[in-house]
Amino acid sequence: MTLEALLALLGRRGMSVATAAGRVRLEGPAGALTPDVLREVAAHKPAILALLTDEACWACGSQAWWIPPHGRRVCGVCHPDPWTARRDDGGAHS
Numbered sequence: 001m002t003l004e005a006l007l008a009l010l011g012r013r014g015m016s017v018a019t020a021a022g023r024v025r026l027e028g029p030a031g032a033l034t035p036d037v038l039r040e041v042a043a044h045k046p047a048i049l050a051l052l053t054d055e056a057c058w059a060c061g062s063q064a065w066w067i068p069p070h071g072r073r074v075c076g077v078c079h080p081d082p083w084t085a086r087r088d089d090g091g092a093h094s
C-alpha cells in the first residue's frame with residue numbers, strides 16, 4: 001500500500017493522523033484501527049513523520065501538523081485537532 005492509499009484509507013475510516021514526540025498518533029472511531037491498518041501505519045511511519053514535520057506553518061511557525069479525515073495536512077495550532085480539543089475541554093473554537 002502506498003502512503004497516499006493509506007492516508008485515504010484512514011480518511012475513509014474517519015481517522016485523523018498527528019504526531020506526538022516522534023510517534024504517530026491516530027484518533028478515530030472505536031474499531032477503525034484494525035491490525036492491517038496498524039501494520040501499514042508502522043510500515044509508513046518514517047514517511048508519515050516526515051510529512052508532518054518537514055516544515056513550519058507559514059502563519060504561526062509551529063510544526064504541529066495533523067491530517068483530518070478526508071483532508072489535507074493542516075496546522076494543529078491554527079486548526080486544532082477536534083479530537084484533542086474535545087479531550088482538553090470543550091473545544092475552544094475561534
Ligand SMILES: [Zn+2]
Pocket residue numbers: 057058059060061062075076077078079
Ligand atoms: Zn499555524
